[in-house]
Amino acid sequence: MSETYVECLVARKPSFIWKFLKILLIMLTVALVLVGFLFMPGIPGLLLAAVAAVGAYVAYMKADIEYEYLYVDREISIDKVMAKSRRKKAASYTLEQMEIFAPLNSHRLDSYRNRQMKTADYSSGIAAQPERRYMMVWNGDTKIILEPNAELIKAIQSIAPRKVFTD
Numbered sequence: 001m002s003e004t005y006v007e008c009l010v011a012r013k014p015s016f017i018w019k020f021l022k023i024l025l026i027m028l029t030v031a032l033v034l035v036g037f038l039f040m041p042g043i044p045g046l047l048l049a050a051v052a053a054v055g056a057y058v059a060y061m062k063a064d065i066e067y068e069y070l071y072v073d074r075e076i077s078i079d080k081v082m083a084k085s086r087r088k089k090a091a092s093y094t095l096e097q098m099e100i101f102a103p104l105n106s107h108r109l110d111s112y113r114n115r116q117m118k119t120a121d122y123s124s125g126i127a128a129q130p131e132r133r134y135m136m137v138w139n140g141d142t143k144i145i146l147e148p149n150a151e152l153i154k155a156i157q158s159i160a161p162r163k164v165f166t167d
Helices: 016-038 043-063 107-113 150-159
Strands: 005-011 065-072 075-082 086-094 098-103 118-121 134-138 142-146
Touching: 005 150, 016 043, 065 150, 098 107, 107 134
Parallel strands: 118 142
Antiparallel strands: 005 065, 065 075, 075 086, 098 134, 134 142
8 A cells, every 4th residue: 555745844024013012022022121131120120021932933923824735645744834833633534524625716616605614724825827726625624724735735636536636
């Protein structure tokens, strides 16, 4: 039995809010450390600086996000990589429950556009020309937006050729 293994890494478009918060909280941390040492010696000044530093760390992790798609033997596993240092499992989907896999602007998805379904976006968030993002309808109730490379599309198409469209 041969297993197919494909890996794809997609960087998420950085959110302006998280980038702004990261810079703001880093500057606030530095200012609170300086003010804490000069004007508020002791615990209150350093406590405020520590809270701002924790906030800056969270904003730093949320500002730089990448998604890693891993296809192994009829299953797509998606991991969320934060700031190139922490990895968190986002989701896992078996291809037996996939209904359709097509480009986001494909006419084949017209019957799925107005359905009330949960949407999971694991793409870069950038609408490029030509469209590189694909939508997978999984289990009839979830829209999954991915940005696969050609190798991943080919691997999925070899498993479910009637459900995968590249137009």
